[in-house]
Each structure stands twice: as C-alpha cells, then as structure tokens.
Amino acid sequence: MTPTSITKDLVKKYTDIRRRSEEICAPLEIEDYVVQPIVDVSPPKWHLGHTTWFFETFILIPNFPDYQVFDTQYNFVFNSYYETIGARVIRTDRGNLSRPSVSDIYRYRKYVDQQMEAFLQSSFMTEAIEPLLELGLNHEQQHQELLMTDIKYILGHNPLFPAYTKEKKSKESAVEELQMLTFSEGIYEIGFKGSGFCFDNELGRHKVYLTDFEIANRLVTNGEYLEFMESGGYHDFKYWHAEGWDWVKQNEAKAPLYWHYIDGRWMNYTFNGLQDIEPNAPVSHINFYEASAFASWKGMRLPTEEEWEVASEHFNWGERWEWTNSAYLPYPHFKKEAGAVGEYNGKFMVNQTVLRGASEATPPGHSRNTYRNFFQTNLKWQFTGIRLAQ
Structure with a gap:
C-alpha cells in the first residue's frame, strides 16, 4: 500500500467515525442536547465537544505547528477527568452549560476536523502518532455508545416518552432453548x-x-x-x-x-x-x-x-x-x-x-x-x- 493510499484510508476512517457521532444526534431537538437528568448522564452536546477536545488536545496542539486553539475556555469545559491536563467543569455541572451553544460545538467539530484532515495528510503525521490517533478514534466510539445510552435516558425520563426513532425493529423471533x-x-x-x-x-x-x-x-x-x-x-x-x-x-x-x-x-x-x-x-x-x-x-x-x-x-x-x-x-x-x-x-x-x-x-x-x-x-x-x- 502506497503512502498516499494509507493517508486516504486514515482520513476516511477518521471522517467516517466522526460523522457517526453527528448522525446519532441527528434525530434530536436542540433542547435534547443540553439535558443532564443525573450525574452519570452527560448532555449530548458535551459528548460532541469532549470527543473533539480529545483530538485537539492530544494530537493537534502538541504535534501540528502553528495550530490555533479554537477557544481557550474549551479545555476547562470539555476535559473529562484528566488531572494532568488541568482544571475542568465538575461533572454534575455539565447540564448547566447553556453556553457554548449547540451551534458553537458543531462549529468546533468542523474546525477541528478540517485541521485534523490537514494534519493527517501532512508530514507531521508520523508512525509514532498512529497509536494515539487510534486511541482517539476508539475513544470517540466509546462516546458514541454513551451517546446512545444517555439519549435513551434523557428521552426515557421525559414524561411524554418521546421516540428517538420511528424505524421499527424486525418482529421478535422465538427464543433459543436454554442450554x-x-x-x-x-x-x-x-x-x-x-x-x-x-x-x-x-x-x-x-x-x-x-x-x-x-x-x-x-x-x-x-x-x-x-x-x-x-x-x-x-x-x-x-x-x-x-x-x-x-x-x-x-x-x-x-x-x-x-x-x-x-x-x-x-x-x-x-x-x-x-x-x-x-x-x-x-x-x-x-x-x-x-x-x-x-x-x-x-x-x-x-x-x-x-x-x-x-x-x-x-x-x-x-x-x-x-x-x-x-x-x-x-x-x-x-x-x-x-x-x-x-x-x-x-x-x-x-x-x-x-x-x-x-x-x-x-x-x-x-x-x-x-x-x-x-x-x-x-x-x-x-x-x-x-x-x-x-
């Protein structure tokens, strides 16, 4: 496989995984993005921001010369539990973050994604960084699962029990005999x-x-x-x-x-x-x-x-x-x-x-x-x- 094809594969994998997070949130109303019913459930917009912060903090800032941080306050807002990185919003307060807005966070994602795509196609993307990139992508996938579970909790505790999707599952099949x-x-x-x-x-x-x-x-x-x-x-x-x-x-x-x-x-x-x-x-x-x-x-x-x-x-x-x-x-x-x-x-x-x-x-x-x-x-x-x- 040529270096060019390797680069294209990396960019595609990155963009496909990042796109999936936004597809999960597509059925939501704006109000759904901000709710935090319990401490264990994070608002969907926080997940979208945090996974973006991961790539900005661990890959772009230390490895992409002249990279300009999107917003200096976001390190405080979207750091989850990394003591090494510094102070952060208390987990119970994530639902109080009416700002940054949902549109701000989507602009943040777009900015970091553009920078990441440029980085992945540059000479600064070395073999030594690949394990960290892979960790970041798997980290995003972990948060995609958390997005699904947190969205279900948010909607499932709404007194109206709104549906997340109208797409019905296939009819239930017979259960396998227990052995x-x-x-x-x-x-x-x-x-x-x-x-x-x-x-x-x-x-x-x-x-x-x-x-x-x-x-x-x-x-x-x-x-x-x-x-x-x-x-x-x-x-x-x-x-x-x-x-x-x-x-x-x-x-x-x-x-x-x-x-x-x-x-x-x-x-x-x-x-x-x-x-x-x-x-x-x-x-x-x-x-x-x-x-x-x-x-x-x-x-x-x-x-x-x-x-x-x-x-x-x-x-x-x-x-x-x-x-x-x-x-x-x-x-x-x-x-x-x-x-x-x-x-x-x-x-x-x-x-x-x-x-x-x-x-x-x-x-x-x-x-x-x-x-x-x-x-x-x-x-x-x-x-x-x-x-x-x-």
Whole structure:
C-alpha cells in the first residue's frame, strides 16, 4: 500500500467515525442536547465537544505547528477527568452549560476536523502518532455508545416518552432453548493477542486456572426476568447481597430501568417509545445487584470474566453488556502509560465490576471478546444483561 493510499484510508476512517457521532444526534431537538437528568448522564452536546477536545488536545496542539486553539475556555469545559491536563467543569455541572451553544460545538467539530484532515495528510503525521490517533478514534466510539445510552435516558425520563426513532425493529423471533455449555478444569489463556487495537486494560495475555464450570448459551430474557419479579424476587432478601438489599429498600426497586406498570401490564420504554414488553428479548438495563439476585433465584451465579472469555467462542454475544462476577483489577504485567493517556483506564481499577461483550448501542467494529468494560454495581442505564453460570 502506497503512502498516499494509507493517508486516504486514515482520513476516511477518521471522517467516517466522526460523522457517526453527528448522525446519532441527528434525530434530536436542540433542547435534547443540553439535558443532564443525573450525574452519570452527560448532555449530548458535551459528548460532541469532549470527543473533539480529545483530538485537539492530544494530537493537534502538541504535534501540528502553528495550530490555533479554537477557544481557550474549551479545555476547562470539555476535559473529562484528566488531572494532568488541568482544571475542568465538575461533572454534575455539565447540564448547566447553556453556553457554548449547540451551534458553537458543531462549529468546533468542523474546525477541528478540517485541521485534523490537514494534519493527517501532512508530514507531521508520523508512525509514532498512529497509536494515539487510534486511541482517539476508539475513544470517540466509546462516546458514541454513551451517546446512545444517555439519549435513551434523557428521552426515557421525559414524561411524554418521546421516540428517538420511528424505524421499527424486525418482529421478535422465538427464543433459543436454554442450554448449559460445559467446560473442563484446566489452564487457559485470556487477554488480547494478535495485531490491531486494544485498550491497555486488555493486556497482557496470561494464564488462568479454572475449575469445571457451565455457562448458558444465551442471555436471560424479559419473560424470564418477569417470572423473578412476579415470584417476589424484589421482596426476598435471601437472593441479594447485603449492599444490594440496601439498594432495593432505599430505591424501592421493583423492575429493570425503563419498565413501567401501566393499566395492569408492564410496558418498556424503547427507542421507539413506550412499548409492550417483548418476552423473548434479552432483559436489559439491570444492575449488578439485580443480575446477581436473579442468578441466585435460579440457583446459579454469574460467570467470572475469565470463564466468560474462555467460553465466548462457543456462544453468540453482543446484544447486551454482560455482568460478570469479577472485580475490575489490572491483569498481570499491566502498565500505565506516562502522562494523561495513562489516566485512561488504570485509575478506575477500584470499586468497579467487569462487564463483557457488547450491546446494540456498540458501534460496528468496536467489540472483541477481550474487551473489559466496567461499571459500578448500582448503575443500570447502560445496555446490561445477564448470562448464567454454575
């Protein structure tokens, strides 16, 4: 491949991924861009600005001579959690940012994209910068998934339950029979291997010892979770961790996020608006406490992340992020990079639980069976589901 064709491929990949973020926001009204209902949900316009800030801050400013910063205040506005970079708007205040306006942020994106395209075609774009560019593109894809989850939360908590899209999903198909796949005791290897991109928390590949285990060939469905609810699952402490039972009582929890009991039946807010529950669809938007309680009710458990990865080639995955029974901790030989990039994953390796797989909100090409997602145990606004093990 010639240098010219390599450059064209880089520019196309960059522009395609950047365009996708704006396509996700296309159905929104201007008012939708600014809302922050809870601390975990960021306004869509903040996502659009933050992902742009990433390329400006980490690629253009240090590597493109004579680059002119679009707005000197944006470093304060769009820095997410990088202590190395300096002060930032408190996360809870992102919804108070009526300025910069949505139109300002789209102008910011256009400006940085033009500069990035020029940079990618210049002699300043060296092989040494390619890993950082790849990180930036994957970072944008992560925020595309967050855009989908945050937009759903914003619209799903609007009292009118407005639809994000009028495009209907295909009719629900029959659910696959539940089977438990058996794996023998032994030494296995997990972690990223081969060429291509991965995040630092997927390294390094290492051996693990597993005892005999079984894991389900499919995810738990809405209908199965409804059985748990109707059997009194949210009213019986014996299925719950102590912390989970405290969460149930404090929040008067009784169903997955977006489920509403209306006129004697359960309804579910989806991207198409409020709909009847689809019994055969994988249950979604449940937290670790709920996933663990359901597994306990079934006389089973959640898989560890090691079991999940070893077994993942033998079942279909990708519809829901799947809770595991594993704490989010560094792999052996994990190494944080120097500088701000080193803050990307390592600083969060405490009080978090690993999820594996991907979801319907995950961008194409952004999933692999070594991907280690992580969230706190009480969170449920992500597209999370349950796979049983024993």
